[in-house]
Amino acid sequence: MNIPPLEIYQAKKRISPYVTRTPLVRAHALSDLCEAEIWCKLETMQPTGAFKLRGATNAILRLNEDQRKRGVVAVSTGNHGRGVAYAAREQGVRAVICLSSLVPENKVEAIKSLGADVRIVGNSQDEAEIEANRLTEEEGLIPISPFDHPDVIAGQGTIGLELLEDFPELNCVVVPLSGGGLIGGIALALKAASPKIHVVGVTMENGPAMVLSLEAGKPVEVEEEESLADSLGGGIGLENRYTLSLVQELVDETLLVSEDEIGQAIQYVFETQRMVLEGGAAVGTAALLAKKLEVQGQNVALIYSGNNIAEKTLRKVLDA
Ligand SMILES: *Cc1c(COP(=O)(O)O)cnc(C)c1O
Secondary structure: OOOOOOHHHHHHHHHHHHHHOOOEEEEEHHHHHHHHHHEEHHHHHOOOOOHHHHHHHHHHHOOOOOHHHHHHHEEEEEHHHHHHHHHHHHOOOOOEEEOOOOOOOHHEEEEEOOOOOEOOOOOOOHHHHHHHHHHHHHHHOOOOOOOHHHHHHHHHHHHHHHHHHHOOOOEEEEOOOOHHHHHHHHHHHHHHHHHOOEEEEEEEOOOOOHHHHHHHHOOOOOHHHHHOOOOOOOOOOOOOOOOOHHHHHHHHHHEEEEEEHHHHHHHHHHHHHHHOOOOOHHHHHHHHHHHOOOOOOOOEEEEEOOOOOHHHHHHHHHOO
């Protein structure tokens, strides 16, 4: 199940009219604290507030005429659904987004406002998945996986190409990890250019599906729990085809962070950079603040993967 790095270059060309070429900015306070050069890739500046627009746009632009007419269906913890809804609207393709009741209201509203047909089913990603499978089988909609899809992985990998352009000295990248499409794509792009770049995945202690699957050597189911990092929830799919082997091959290290550490990282980024991150995007900072990763003297990129945090949650975290 190989994805040639060339696919990522092609994806970059394909999606560039539709996604933001995001800036890379220095995290001054964190760089001082860690005695390293730490730079942040601001995927928060995508029109949907998260990087998932890249993969979704690439997948939709790759549909053939017949598939475009049928429309697409996605299961999502929020950001993928929003990316698919946005890209589908942009390309004039129908989109149905299946969400579990754990998806925060702000994300549900954002998806609806993009004109997608939203279905809220059950209390887990897996239950939402059942409805998406039914739509695929009975109504012929084309499924777009949030991570386990070569076009999605290639789309997310375009972040890696931009990092190489903006930060050629890079020797360590710290990436939020859930299904592994983001880190898989970035690692493919970076390791093809320079195999020595250290690729670190960070996820939350509450239901770390990929980390447990790596330990088991096969996809394992996880109990979905509430987390500040809601966009990192859900399993990797028992039928996982691409991302588990990509992560096994290309990711050098994985780390877990607690809810408190994620909250503190959101607070720290707000205080020191005046930027808002959602929990899923703050896990890299959390790992550095908790000294779970030694980066002294290195050139580090952190992926600020999204900013779609509910206002109520943000207030609670900042007041804590
Ligand atoms: C989806 C998501 C991730 C994780 O991406 P995967 O490809 O599932 O590993 C990280 N951060 C945010 C904000 C996300 O929406």
